Amino acid sequence: xxxxxxxxxxFPSKAGTDDSLCHDEDLDRLVKxxxxxxxxxxxxxxxxxxxxxxxxxxxxxxxxxxxxEQDFMEQVRFLEFEIPMVxxxxxxxxxxxxxxxxxxxxxxxxxxxxxxxxIYEEILDKNNLPIELKYLSVIESGLNPxxxxxxxxxxxxxxxHSTGKFFDLEISHSVDERRSIEKSTEAxxxxxxxxxxxxxxxxxxxxxxxxxxxxxxxxxRNSGGKRTFWEVYSFLPKQTQHYxxxxxxxxxxxxxxxxxxxxxxxxxxxxxxxxxxxxxxSQCSFKALTMVLDISKDELLAFNPELKNGAFPKAEGAYxxxxxxxxxYEYIEKEEAIVEISKEHKDDVSVSxxxxxxxxxxxxxxxxxxxxxxxxKELKKWNNLRSNTLQPGQKLLIHK
Numbered sequence: 001x002x003x004x005x006x007x008x009x010x011f012p013s014k015a016g017t018d019d020s021l022c023h024d025e026d027l028d029r030l031v032k033x034x035x036x037x038x039x040x041x042x043x044x045x046x047x048x049x050x051x052x053x054x055x056x057x058x059x060x061x062x063x064x065x066x067x068x069e070q071d072f073m074e075q076v077r078f079l080e081f082e083i084p085m086v087x088x089x090x091x092x093x094x095x096x097x098x099x100x101x102x103x104x105x106x107x108x109x110x111x112x113x114x115x116x117x118x119i120y121e122e123i124l125d126k127n128n129l130p131i132e133l134k135y136l137s138v139i140e141s142g143l144n145p146x147x148x149x150x151x152x153x154x155x156x157x158x159x160x161h162s163t164g165k166f167f168d169l170e171i172s173h174s175v176d177e178r179r180s181i182e183k184s185t186e187a188x189x190x191x192x193x194x195x196x197x198x199x200x201x202x203x204x205x206x207x208x209x210x211x212x213x214x215x216x217x218x219x220x221r222n223s224g225g226k227r228t229f230w231e232v233y234s235f236l237p238k239q240t241q242h243y244x245x246x247x248x249x250x251x252x253x254x255x256x257x258x259x260x261x262x263x264x265x266x267x268x269x270x271x272x273x274x275x276x277x278x279x280x281x282s283q284c285s286f287k288a289l290t291m292v293l294d295i296s297k298d299e300l301l302a303f304n305p306e307l308k309n310g311a312f313p314k315a316e317g318a319y320x321x322x323x324x325x326x327x328x329y330e331y332i333e334k335e336e337a338i339v340e341i342s343k344e345h346k347d348d349v350s351v352s353x354x355x356x357x358x359x360x361x362x363x364x365x366x367x368x369x370x371x372x373x374x375x376x377k378e379l380k381k382w383n384n385l386r387s388n389t390l391q392p393g394q395k396l397l398i399h400k
Contacts, residue, residue, distance in 0.1 A: 052263060052264060053111070053263060053264050053265065053266045053267065054263040054264075054265075054266070055265060055266050056263075057103050057104065057107075058099075058103065058260060058261045058262050060099070060100055060260075063100050063101075064096060064100070065095065065096045065099045065100060065260060066260075067092060067095055067096065067260075069087050069092075071259075072085075072087045072091075072092075072252065073087060075252070075255075075256050075259070076252060076255075079132075079251075079255060081130065081132045081251070082130040082132070082202070083130050083132050083133075083202045083203070083251075084203075085248055085251065085252065086230075086248060088245070090241075090242070090245040091245045091248050091249050091252075093245075094242070094245050094246050094248075094249035095249040095252060095253055097249075098249055098250065098253050099253055099257075099260060099262065103262065104265070105142070106253065106257070106262070107262065107263065107264055107265035108265050109138055109142065109143065109254070110254070110257060110262075110263075110264035110265065111264040111265050111266075111267055112143045113138070113143060113254070114264075116134075116137070116143050116156070116181065117134055119181055119182065119185070120133075120134040120137065120185055121134060123182065123185045123186060123189060124185075124189065127186075127189040127192075127193065129189055129192055129193065130202065132251055133188075133192060133202075135247055135250045135251040135254065136157075136206060136209070136247055137156050137157055137185075137188075138250050138254075139243070139246050139247055139250060140156070140157055140158040141155065141156050141157065141158050143156060144156070145179045145180075145181060145184075145305040145306075146179055146305055148373070150370065151370060152369065152370050152373060154176060154178040154179060155176070155178035155179045155180075155184045156179075156181060156184050156185070157178075157184045157185065157187070157188040159178045159184065159187065159188075161374075161375040162375065162377075163191075164176075164177070164178045164187070167187035167190055167191065168187070169183060169184065169187055170313070172313065173308070173309070174307070174308055174309055174311060174312070174313040174314075175306050175307055175308060175313045176306055176308055177306050178306075179305040179306045180305070180306040181305075183306070191209065192205055192209075195208045195209070195213065198213065199216075199227070201227065201228055201229065203228070203229035203230075203244050204216065204227070204228065204229055204232075206229075206243060206244055206247060207229055207232075207236065207240050207243065207244065210239065210240050210243045211236065211237065211239075211240040211243075216232075216236075219232045219235040219236050220232055220235075222235045223235045229244055274324065274325045275303055275322045275323060275324055275325070276322070276323065276325050276328050277320045277321065277322055277328075278320070278321055278323055278328045278331050278332065279318040279319075279320060280312070280318055280319045280320070280321040280331070281318055281335060281338070281339055282312070282317060282318055282319065283339045283342055283343075284312070284335075284338050284339060284342050285311070285312075285341075285342040285345055285346050285347045286300060286310050286311055286312070286347050287342070287345040287346070287347055288338045288339075288341040288342040288345050289331075289338060291341060291345065292330075292334055292337060292338050292341060293323075293327050293330055293331060293334075293338075295323075295324075295327055297310050300321075303321075303322040303323065303324075304321060304322050310347060311347035312347075354397060354398065354399060355398050356395045356396065356397060356398065357371075357372070357395070357396045357398050358393060358394070358395055358396075359390045359391065359392055359393060359394040359395075359396060360392060361392045363390065364388070364390065365379050365380070365385075365388050365390065368396065372398050374398070374399075376388075378399075379396065379398075382396075382397045382398070382399055383396050383397050
């Protein structure tokens with residue numbers, strides 16, 4: 001069973017911009033953890049030596065990294081990637097950007113990826129997909145499970161509400177599985193496989209992920225039927241034109257950062273936890289867990305970022321909860337006591353609050369849904385709307 005190693009460092013609040021780029025790799029081995037009770041299993045990581053970390057920045061002459069095409073091509077041939085590593089002036093420009101202007105963020109990426117990449121790799125490998133697709137998540141969210149873009153895309157892989165639903169991710173008032181490291185990665189894998197069956201080209205798959213297959217197909221038609229990314233490049237918006245070079249640049253620099261003297265950032269004021277899953281009794285409350293296991297609500301939410309409000313979603317069966325390994329064993333020992341205490345200490349589930357939005361001239365259901373972080377379908381359902389047409393001054397019911 002996959003083990004999620006979540007982190008409690010502060011993350012950026014937005015994704016889809018350069019500010020969101022944060023975190024990446026260095027791990028030695030995985031350790032299998034088994035419980036004789038059969039309730040506990042997972043994997044944990046042995047951290048690399050502390051001396052690889054440094055808060056110091058590498059200063060390059062004229063703020064330019066000394067990268068050459070010869071260095072790039074000689075280095076990447078050792079990577080054995082299935083996705084081709086192309087060098088051009090745009091790739092060089094973005095490598096330089098990551099390594100100079102955003103070196104602080106990039107150093108964070110190197111640190112955080114130690115916890116996320118082993119999980120990505122296991123899921124990608126299970127789905128027979130190129131392992132290097134893990135770098136796309138860095139471009140999407142900076143490895144922040146709670147990242148939300150200005151358009152409402154959420155999670156490590158930045159799924160929109162409708163796309164998340166299409167790939168069977170639960171999104172409700174209590175849980176958002178777009179923020180689940182395992183489930184969102186599984187959904188991303190489904191998307192990659194479906195798009196590869198259509199385009200048979202990994203750069204085109206990425207372009208579809210960024211731009212949408214419908215829009216990409218329009219670009220293909222406008223190009224006269226060309227089928228590769230570089231052939232349709234001039235028919236794509238700038239964001240998508242930069243997307244693939246950004247992926248290549250990140251994949252390169254995350255493998256050869258030490259060639260330029262760059263080191264991962266210091267882990268900060270948190271202690272990385274070895275986490276594993278427990279089958280948590282549906283009768284347990286967050287309050288009882290925090291009391292008995294001496295763990296804070298914020299920690300539980302950091303370990304389980306798909307949970308939104310400090311309460312478990314209503315379900316007949318058990319909830320698979322991530323806990324630090326020692327706490328997981330303690331939970332197994334004290335499960336009955338936690339269930340009993342939960343009867344007296346129930347969770348205060350947040351109640352939906354209603355408010356009204358007055359439509360202004362130029363506003364649409366799309367812009368309003370972004371403002372209130374909800375879906376267009378939800379807005380229409382709350383207000384019994386049969387069309388997308390709005391009138392200035394119209395009152396819309398909003399559930400928060």
